[in-house]
Amino acid sequence: MPLAVPPGAFPGAAYLPGSDVLRLPDGRLRYVPPGARRPVTAPPGDPGALAAAARTRAWLERGAVPGSDGAERAIAARSLLNIRLLVLPGGAAIAAARDRWDYVWPRDAGWMAAALAATGHHAESRAVLRFLARAQLPDGTWEARYRPDGSPVLDGRAPQLDANGWFLWSLWLHTRTGDRWGDARELWPAARRAADAAAGSLGPDGLPPAGADYWERETLYPNLGTAAPLRAGLRAAADVARGLGHRREARRYARAAARLDAAIGREFAPRGYPRTTAPGSGADAAVNFLAPPFAPPEEGVRRAVEESALRLRAESGGIVPGERWPAGRGVAWTPATALFMLSAAASGRGEEADRWLGWLAAHRTALGAFPEKVGPAGRPGSAAPLGWTEAIVVLALAAEEGRVPVPPVPGG
Template identity: 85%
Template sequence: MLLFLLFAVLFGSGAGREGGGGRVRLHAAGLLGDGAGTIVPLPPGLTGASYLPGSDVLRLPDGRLRYVPAGGSGPVTVPPDDPGALAAAARTRAWLESGRVPGSNGAERDIAARSLLNIRLLVLPGGAAVAAARDRWDYVWPRDAGWMAAALAATGHHEESREILGFLAGVQRPDGTWEARYRPDGSPVLDGRAPQLDANGWFLWALWVHAQMGNRWEDARALWPAARRAADAAAGSLGPDGLPPPGADYWERGTLRPNLGTAAPLRAGLRAAWDMARRLGHHREARRYARAAVWLDAAIEHGFAPHGYPRTTASGSGADAAVNFLAPPFAPPEKEVGRAVRETAGRLLAPNGGAVPGERWPAGREVAWTPATALFMLSAAASGRGRAADRWLGWLAAHRTQLGAFPEKVGPAGRPGSAAPLGWTEAIVVLALAAEEGWVPVPPVPRG
């Protein structure tokens, strides 16, 4: 399994810097690859370069093409009519056409196609879906990987989705949880971070989306042992108050009280586990997961709702983008949750127009975070608030790199920064566009 990072060798090290107090550096503008494990980050500053439509083949300003041949260890630069480059472009177009590209117009479909191609390159042989192709990001976070699997499943790319879910099942801990992150070879990164329990919810939800979208219930049956362990761990984590314990959420920082970034994904995951269990004939487990989901739902209503669904059960913990995890497509629409999502969006708005993860986000408000921004797009799209979804997409699209990749961050002056493309943001945007088309199912709600 190879992950080639040939950035400095091939293109030099001229990366942009964000001016001002919250400057962020952009480390890559896009990717080249062969779809079989070779990934080449492209540097910022490739002025005038662009991809051939629907492909990972780059057209340089002088007309020549740059691409990674199948099975190659790096890119080659060839004439405009090179048969190998044109064949590579044809293969990626065929891959897109083997599924569905969401979007209500050509511009949206172009955005979705580029995001799908970026996700495809970030999924290595064996299903290791790395967060991004740069140092310290080239790991598999179960959270990000689950979302990437769901985006691929929602657009009909079930083989790749199944590979990601299989990888996650293979690295699951015996107790049913996951480490915070893994190397592409499946070995855990043991750096002192505790397992992050939201991964259980995201795995179960992604597996359910995979099975539901393509009628792939045999895949769910094959992965049921991992799903059962994940659901058992999720249900067993609920304390006397019905909530999971304090711990690290998607901020990757521990909290002293139960947090919404863990509780909400577990609710979606337990609902998904209940539906999978009953469909697969595991009725005892279905009853157990239904009870746990109902109990957790009541606990969220008691512990978070009175304060407007903040980050933790502490009323002063501040608004958090995790409120989107309670909204469609993770749950049927609820009036109070919808109101909280809209109010939270206003409270988390950064000066540059994007969103930050929370009011108490330790990095401040000057730098927007694209996953948080895209989450508001997703809940708006899945809730039928098309104009709001379009506004969020407009901002995200305007702050991509010059090669159309969504970065992790956007600085005060509106320049993209950090890792690009970021697999999680790419997946959220694909799911949001798919949700507008009605392609993203909502887990059913057990009644006890």
């Protein structure tokens, strides 16, 4: 397991500048040696620890650290280093370095791969994508989560179809941000299976079936948290297929994306893009999956994002995932909050994105990690760093610099 630093742990500790080596209050250094899965604690000035710090600084310098000023770049750098710590040897990108979170959720892993790709760390994003390709089921889908060795966790959770969309989108972003067509060619069999499964999941109404969304709860009706990622993924798959010369597949995925787009416009748009097609399902943070950087801007989507931000506000000022979130409004969820930052940043609404970043940054742990949750008193809680939130923030800052392209609309 990587260096696990729960909220409130190691009071008085601090990272060596630009590194993931932790200096404890007594001067000792705690870090993860190369190739290891567990941290060690070394004396002050330990050569191995200092070398590890130098390696992380060099790693940051090989890519881009987005941000409009020093404060934003410091946030981005810490988030990138936290993501780097969560990507284990072999490409297993665990959700967080804590028991019960130290698994690979394909959704979270895809986002971490995207953040790495958008900042020029293509070797690491390729490793994560390769892990996901190896873990893929024969039917082109993924289980809800995996152990770092790639074995599925079979605990009764249903496969979550949004993983197909996120894998395809992150592969496309990896390809487009670094001209990585060799990687796209290598991963094409997995991409084709994922896109075929996504296209094949669409019913007569053009929507994927009801199932578990990013809440990891089953819905009785088709949900936006699955439909929107699949739309982005199918558009991405069509573009990758076209770039690789697979014209028949490109046309098939483009048609599926168009069917899904029409169904979203027919079934979700008239209700303001709620969580599901059921009446009264309420606003959901997944509306951001329809906005840039996943799709070109649409005025109706922009209005729905704005309205959802008001309806999903938590007591602490952050966001809850949905209007009917079963835990109530007492605890904010940082991934949901960061999604509003991302769509604002990618849509050119810089002041709005800055406000969301200000809230998120003010509720990090003392070591600068984004937690999963923020309580009503404003204290960070649960797992930290949470890879999904770290990735969303990096992508938002990168989007403000034009580093996160939008998958093209086929025929658009």
